[in-house]
Amino acid sequence: MMNYAKRGAALLLALVFCLGLLPPAGAEGDTITIHDASGLLKLAQSCTSDTWSQGVTVVLAADISLAGTGFPTIPVFRGTFDGAGHTISGFAWLDKGSKVGLFRTLGEGAVVKNLILDGVVAPGGSQSQVGILAGENHGTVEQVTVTGDVTGDEDVGALVGVNGSSGVVRSCTNRASVTGNTNSGGIAGRNEGMIQSCTNLGEVNTGGNDAATNSGGIAGRNTGTVADCTNHAAVGYAHTGYNTGGIAGIQNGALLRCFNDGEILGRKDVGGIVGQFEPYVTLTYGEDPMERLDGALASLSTLMTQLSGQIHSSAGDAVDDISAIHGSLSAIQDVIHGTGSDFNTDTSAAADQVYDAVQTINGAMSGLLDEVDRLTRRASADLDEVGNQLTALRKGLKNLTGTLEDSLSDTGDSLSSTLDALEREHSGLVSELRQIADETDRLESFVKDALQAAARLDLAGILDAYKRWDVGSIDFNGHLSRISGHLEAMGSDTFHLADRLTTLWQEAGDEMGDARRDMDRAARALEKALDALNGHVKDFSQGSVEQLRVVNSQADIIEDVLNGYLDTLGDKGQERLDELDGHLDDISQRVDQMTQGAGQTNQELHATTTAIIGQLDEARKAIVELTEVPEKTVKENTSAEGAQSGPGRVVGCRNEGGIQADTNVGGIAGAVSPELSLDPEENLELDSENLLVDTTALLKAILYQCDNRGPVTAKNECAGGVLGRGEVGAALSCTSMGPVGADDGSFAGGIAGLSRGVLRSCAAQADVTGDSSLGGIAGEGRDIADCIAMTRIDGSGERLGAVAGWADGTVSGNYYLQEKAVGIDGIDYAGQTAPLSFGAFSALEGIPADFLTFRVTFQAGEQVVDTVEVPYGGSLDPAAFPEVPSDGGRYGAWAPFDHNHITRSLTVEAVYEDWVTTISSGGERPLLLAEGAFSPDARLELAQRPEPVDGAAAYDYQITDGxxxxxxxxxxxxxxxxxxxVRAALLQDGSAVPIEAERDGSYLVLTAPTAGTLLLSASGSGTLLPWVLAAAAAAVLLALLFLRRRRKKTNAAASV
Structure with missing residues (x-):
């Protein structure tokens, strides 16, 4: 009995120990209430198992600080975490790693809600999938606010690093700043699921990160859906970073009803809603030649069996023929499958080599483009200076021609020959520099086309691009060598020029003083400009040597790979075709033998043999198709129906923020084009099996019913109210009201800077500025239909139009308000563009109401003081201007504007300046000064009456001030x-009223109204009038003497 008791006690003790090994809480259906940091730490320890939290509900009962606790992370959570409105503060993660945040992973079914989280997350190491709340989310996050800072490399978001395809982030707010290199967003770094009704107030990549790519106010990269979200914060840094957007940096998913009013900055592909809009691609495949061949061979085998039975009785040796035929069929199948395998292997290997080479060139292009741009910009001014000085020298020589003595004519001829040589070298220099810029553009276009072709494993397309852009003729080193030659020759010619000018002046003596000075000055300026050009070319050679080496070496690799691939493909293809033809001929001969032996009287036998021959033809056709490059067809969905569902659309979004970048800048989208930096295997998702079939790619990238109200500015080119640059896609029913400018370049439009897609039913009211290719709808476009333009164009170059600067596609049904600009490139084409008066324009169906409402908004800083509506062409009485708000005792006034003819809404800003304390009646020594607090526009007018009043000198004066x-x-x-x-008086109602006056040096000081008649007299000197007149006369005389002396100096200087 005692033994049983001991055994029972031992068992009980063991059970107790086992219970101690269980997690502190957690079983399906459990609710855990956490009051402090230790409770969160226990939760983190329990969640190292990816199943422990399933069915668990965690509720916070208090605000919790994690500062100084060394809190790690919660590894995996699949339950419900209810913050109950409480705050978790002091969370920090600075260790190495990826997939980090308060939660590393929120699994499917997880819910985190009603939480405020403050933290700093800045891991070292790989630094990907980084968020303050979670590294990755596959559950639901709602009503969560984060503050603090988050920093990482890739997929960096204030709430979550990655929101997976099943993830939902709803009604959340970010107040944290975000810094990352690739895919950085105010809510999620990368979104594959749903982000809805979220708000970002935290800055994203505003610190000047050169590596920043794909930065967005809500998501850095979006392949899912972002709906009803708002960004109020700045995104990006001036002239730095690629693919920057107010909502998404880059996207091919869906952006629906989103709003941005933050300032969006970057270098290239920058938009108020999305930086780069990638088209969503749907692939459909044609019949596979391999399957077709297999089907033909299978049918052929069946027919051969049928034929064998039919002729068995009449052809004793048919067994041998059938066996031989089956052997040939097996050999054919082996050859076919070998051909497909070799083709795939060769194509994949060649595509990989070409892609790597093109990507290497692409990597060098940014630096090369900068160097070429710098050379072009610097050399342009110097080349102009060289041309101007050569013109001046030529003009000077021409003026001398008639005065040169016969003895000097040879020197003049020699000088003219030297100028001829200099002008030839100058033309050569200009030509070489233009060719460098042209070849850089060609190389950039080839890289773009080649990457797109490589993405489809389309080696023929790569070869076509190589030939189309004539890459083989690109020779930067040759141009640099020739430029050096031109500069060397010009240096020698300049030396001879100076020598011959010296000879000319020595022989001519002092007779040609002015001409000598002018020509010597021109020669020195020419030499200085040539020295500067030499320096710029040397700088370019040194700065671009590595990029040029990369471009030349990789271009050679591309050419060698393509030629080698085509040679191999041709040799192997012909070898396999010869082998297949041999087997097919064997089959035909065997069939002929069998049919001859069986006779022609059997109709069934005849039908079978005919079918066999037909299947042989089918097999031959399939074999030929196997050696052909599959045809790839690209189509686009540009319909309004396509904007109603699915990915590849930006719908109902609005921007009110200012957008600035160097290139490809849009109020809604910076660029609509495929992303070229991705791995080609992922770009169109073509695997080796699909390479043998014809493929149709349906692209969808639709901007629909979007509205821009912010200013758009490109430093270089491609600025649009809606779209900066569109290689594909469509902008449908979009509007824009805001200035659009390409400061130092071209391609600017009220809707699109440059569009090769579709612009339909869009409306723009904008002031468009730039150099060339400026238009009310598009700077340059292709298909433009049913659009409305109310734009003013200000450009110094060519291709300026009220609708488009240029268009080369289908253009129809476009109207514009008749002001100054006209149609397309200054011409109205019937059925394409038509001008309308304001009355007819305002009656157009579908014109936005805001286009017809003109408001003058008076604004002092952020304060809107008043808004006044005026009709088109109307005026506004200055007396109706609102009072300028006070500003710390400074004088305030409304900035000047044309208030007599108002044709656009405008904002008038209050301008503040310090008060002027003293104004005068004018002159070097004023007769009258007034002291007080006056605006900068105040005036003091003084006029002496011709006759004294009561024996005193009389002066009418008046102070005027706004x-x-x-x-x-x-x-x-x-x-x-x-x-x-001295006595002073004021003339009031015809009588002199004395006033007190005191002496202060040479001035009499008194207090008087701001306007009136001043009477002055002095005892012992009669009236004051003679003295005042004498002083005035003296002042006039001094002024005349001063002007005369100055004129003499000016004339003397001009004669030097």
Missing amino acids: AELPDTVTLRVCADGLRGS
Whole structure:
């Protein structure tokens, strides 16, 4: 009995120990309430198992600080975490790693809600999938607010690093700043699921990160759906970073009803809603030649069996023929499968080599483009200077021609020959520099086309691009060598020029003083400009040597790979075709033998043999198709129906923020084009099996019913109110009201800067500025239909139009308000563009109401003081202007504007300046000064009456000012030369009313109204009038003497 008791006690003790090994909480259906940091730490320890939290509900009962606790992360959570409105603060993660945040992973079924989280997450190491709340989310996050800072490399988001395809982030707010290299967003770094009704208030990549790519106010990269979200924060840094957007940096999913009013900055592909809009691609495949061949061979085998039975009785040796035929069929199948395998292997290997080479060139292009741009910009001014000085020298020589003595004519001829040589070298220099810029553009276009072709494993397309852009003729080193030659020759010619000018002046003596000075000055300026050009070319050679080496070596690799691939393909293809033809001929001979042996009287036998021959033909056709490059067809979905569902669309979005970048800048989208930097295998998702079939790619990239109200500015080129540059896609029913400018370049439009897609039913009201290719709808476009333009064009170059600067596609049904610009490139084409008066324009169906409402908004800083509506072409009485708000005792006024003819809405800003304390009646020594608080526009007018009043000199004076004047001011009257006491009076109602006056040096000081008649007299000197007249006469005389002396100096300088 005692033994049983001992055994029972031991068992009980063991059970107790086992219970101690279980997690602190957690079983399906459990609810855990956490009050402090230790409770969160226990939760983190329990969640190292990916199943423990399933069915668990965690509720916070208090605000919790994790500062100084060394809190790790919660590894995996699949339950419900309810913050109950509480705050978790002090969370920090600075260790190495990826997939980090308060939660590393929120699994499917997880819910995190009603939480405020403050933290700093800045891991080292790989630094991907980084968020303050979670590294990755596959569950639901709602009503969560984060503050703090998050930093990482890839997939960096303030809430979550990656929101997976099943993830939902709803009604969340970010106030944290975000810094990352690739895929950085205010809510998620990368979104594959749903982000809805979220708000971002935290800056994203505003610190000047050169490596920043794909930065967005909500998501850095979006392949899912972002709906009803708002960004109020700045995204990006001036002239730095690629693919920057107010909502998404890059996307091919869906952006629906989103809003941005933050400032969006970057270098290239920058938009108020999305930086780069990739088209969504749907692939459909044609019949596989391999399957077709297999089907033909299978049918052929069946027919052969049938034929064998039919002729068995009449052809004793048919067994041998059938066996031989089956052997040939097996051999054919082996050859076919070998051909497909070799083709795939060769194609894949060649495509990989070409892709690597093109990507290497692409990597060098950015630096090369910068160097070429720098050379072109610097050399342009110097080349102009060289041309101007050569013209000046030629002009000087021409003026001398008639005055040169016969003895000097040979020197003049020699000088003319030297100028001829210099002008030839100058033309050569200009040509070489233009060719460098042209070849850089060609190389950039080839890289783009080649990457797109490589993405489809289309080696024929790569070869076509290589030939189309004539890459083999690109020779930067040759141009640099020739430029050096031109500069060397010009240096030698300049030396001879100086020598011959010296000879000419020595022989001519002093007779040609002015001409000598002008020509010597031109020669020195020419030499200086050539020295500067030499420096710029040397800088370019040194700065681009590595990029040029990369471009040349990789271009050679591409050419060698393509030629080698085509040679191999041709040799192998012909070898396999010869082998197949041999087997097919054997089958035909065997069939002929069998049919001859069986006779022609059997109709069934005849039908079978005919079918066999037909299947042989089918097999031959399939074999031929196997050696052909599959045809790839690209189509686009540009319909309004396509904007109603699915990915590849930006619908109902609005931007009110300012958008600035160097290239490809849009109020809604910076660029609509495929991303070229991705791995080609992933770009179109073509695997080796699909390479043998014809493929149709359906692209969808639709901007639908989007609205821009912010200014759009490109430093270089491609600025549009809706779209900066569109290689594909469509903008449908979009509007834009805001200025659009390409400051130092071209391609700017009210809707699109440059569009090779579709622009339909869009409306623009904009002031468009730039150099060339400027248009009310598109700077340059292709298909433009049913659009409305109310734009003013300001350009110094060519291709300027009220609808488009240029268009080369289908253009129809476009209308514009008749002001100054006209149609397309200054011409209206019937049925394409038509001008309308304001009355007819305002009656157009579908014109936005805001286009017809003109408001003058008076604004002081952020404060809107008043808004006044005016009709088109109307005026606004300055008396109706609102009062300028005070600003710390400074004078305020409304900035000047044309208030007599208002044709656009405008904002008038309050301008503040310090008050002017003293104004004068004018002159070097003013006769009258007024002291007080005056605006900068205040004036003091003084006029002497011709006759004295009551024996005193009389002066009418008046102070005028846009600002309100006081009742009285302090006046200072010049009293130089007066003796005795001076008396002052004001003329009021025809009588002199004495006023007190005191001497202050040479001025008499008194207080008087801001306008009136001043009477002055002095005892012992009669009236003041003679003295005042004498002083005035003296002042006039001094002024005349000064002007005369200055004129003499000017004339003397001009004669030098």
